[in-house]
Amino acid sequence: AQSVSQHNHHVILSEAASLELGCNYSYGGTVNLFWYVQYPGQHLQLLLKYFSGDPLVKGIKGFEAEFIKSKFSFNLRKPSVQWSDTAEYFCAVERSARQLTFGSGTQLTVLP
Amino acid sequence: SAVISQKPSRDICQRGTSLTIQCQVDSQVTMMFWYRQQPGQSLTLIATANQGSEATYESGFVIDKFPISRPNLTFSTLTVSNMSPEDSSIYLCSAEGGSYGYTFGSGTRLTVV
Numbered sequence: 410a411q412s413v414s415q416h417n418h419h420v421i422l423s424e425a426a427s428l429e430l431g432c433n434y435s436y437g438g439t440v441n442l443f444w445y446v447q448y449p450g451q452h453l454q455l456l457l458k459y460f461s462g463d464p465l466v467k468g469i470k471g472f473e474a475e476f477i478k479s480k481f482s483f484n485l486r487k488p489s490v491q492w493s494d495t496a497e498y499f500c501a502v503e504r505s506a507r508q509l510t511f512g513s514g515t516q517l518t519v520l521p
Numbered sequence: 522s523a524v525i526s527q528k529p530s531r532d533i534c535q536r537g538t539s540l541t542i543q544c545q546v547d548s549q550v551t552m553m554f555w556y557r558q559q560p561g562q563s564l565t566l567i568a569t570a571n572q573g574s575e576a577t578y579e580s581g582f583v584i585d586k587f588p589i590s591r592p593n594l595t596f597s598t599l600t601v602s603n604m605s606p607e608d609s610s611i612y613l614c615s616a617e618g619g620s621y622g623y624t625f626g627s628g629t630r631l632t633v634v
């Protein structure tokens with residue numbers, strides 16, 4: 410079945426550690442890719458997106474993601490996390506007809 | 522990007538009753554979407570709502586259970602009908618944001634008792 414996979418369900422890091430969250434999808438053809446973040450008690454916010462062009466995209470708050478087409482991956486990275494990055498992170502893939510499919514989410518906990 | 526106001530933010534309802542969730546967008550948008558996020562799970566698309574036409578439902582969701590209205594380009598409602606405890610979830614609306622992507626409401630946390 411076509412899907413979006415986030416293999417890390419819960420990640421715990423200390424402040425200043427580097428972060429990489431995996432996202433793989435199984436759709437063929439052209440896709441648009443997103444990372445959303447949901448801070449505790451808040452709504453989903455867009456971190457970054459990839460539509461076309463440079464496969465390395467930079468988002469807000471120092472996050473970046475790299476689209477590797479051959480691996481069907483769109484991993485999220487941040488070189489040095491902060492306590493305020495504690496949140497749930499969702500990868501999402503948009504196929505044709507504006508259908509947005511979400512991964513299962515990764516809960517990131519950053520220890521001060 | 523558009524800003525969405527969603528209400529209620531939470532509700533506790535008796536089984537067998539219905540709840541209508543409202544979403545107001547601060548700008549005109551062509552497409553709005555309704556999602557369900559069950560406890561411990563990801564977001565699942567319920568339906569897509571275009572103004573002036575019937576909503577398009579995803580597999581596993583039906584209009585009798587989740588009727589949707591889209592009376593204009595800034596507003597939509599989702600009704601959860603004849604509720605059971607299995608309907609306890611967070612329900613979110615979303616609007617297409619063009620090159621920005623998608624914007625989401627703050628969600629409605631529904632508990633059915």
